[in-house]
Amino acid sequence: MPKDVAPVLGHATEPEFVVNIPSSASWSGPAIATVHAVPAGFGSLGDLGRAARQGDVAGYRNKEFGFFERAIGQHSNVRQLTRLYDTVFVADRYSGRALTIALVDAYNMSAEDVRTARSKYGTFDIALKMSNYGGVTSAASQAAESMGAEAMMFRHLMRRLAQ
Amino acid sequence: MMAGGSATDWGASHIDCNAGFKLVGRTAEDFLLIEDRQGRTCPVAVVGAKPV
Numbered sequence: 040m041p042k043d044v045a046p047v048l049g050h051a052t053e054p055e056f057v058v059n060i061p062s063s064a065s066w067s068g069p070a071i072a073t074v075h076a077v078p079a080g081f082g083s084l085g086d087l088g089r090a091a092r093q094g095d096v097a098g099y100r101n102k103e104f105g106f107f108e109r110a111i112g113q114h115s116n117v118r119q120l121t122r123l124y125d126t127v128f129v130a131d132r133y134s135g136r137a138l139t140i141a142l143v144d145a146y147n148m149s150a151e152d153v154r155t156a157r158s159k160y161g162t163f164d165i166a167l168k169m170s171n172y173g174g175v176t177s178a179a180s181q182a183a184e185s186m187g188a189e190a191m192m193f194r195h196l197m198r199r200l201a202q
Numbered sequence: 203m204m205a206g207g208s209a210t211d212w213g214a215s216h217i218d219c220n221a222g223f224k225l226v227g228r229t230a231e232d233f234l235l236i237e238d239r240q241g242r243t244c245p246v247a248v249v250g251a252k253p254v
Binding site for chain 1: 209212213216217221222223229230233236238239240242244247248249250
């Protein structure tokens with residue numbers, strides 16, 4: 040769906056940053072790739088503030104997303120990492136089938152967090168808690184299991200990618 | 203688009219004075235022109251479609 044961002048990139052003057060509102064709106068992988076190719080940064084107004092403070096608006100990348108992208112992409116059993124949305128990745132593995140991983144930003148991941156991710160992004164294999172603080176509730180694990188998925192912390196993901 | 207104005211209007215009205223940049227203008231393409239603390243000016247597009 041780069042079609043939504045294409046109109047603002049089709050001018051002689053190209054933006055150095057694209058803000059999508061509301062801030063909770065998700066970005067598709069193709070839209071992100073299109074914006075990065077300009078090159079330009081993307082994100083919320085909060086991201087724009089961080090980009091301005093860094094002094095590199097066009098080169099801005101969200102640190103949290105970047106961390107997971109690198110960590111998953113550099114796993115020895117991951118052949119290729121594709122970004123479906125800003126917070127959803129598909130890890131194609133050398134051994135084992137591809138895993139779709141949805142990042143969930145919650146202190147204690149609840150069943151509702153898992154269901155919200157499912158409604159927003161569709162099916163996934165793993166609901167991954169972004170923060171190292173807090174935990175994954177048993178209700179979240181059960182909700183994920185009912186969808187044929189798993190809910191886990193980052194430290195468990197590295198092991199899961201190898202299996 | 204937002205009720206009562208464009209996405210760009212909405213973005214312009216929600217820039218915090220402590221955001222680390224300030225709004226200094228608008229381009230013919232309807233981009234916001236922001237100035238960071240180093241005095242550098244950048245064009246910023248605001249998109250109201252979702253999901254993007």
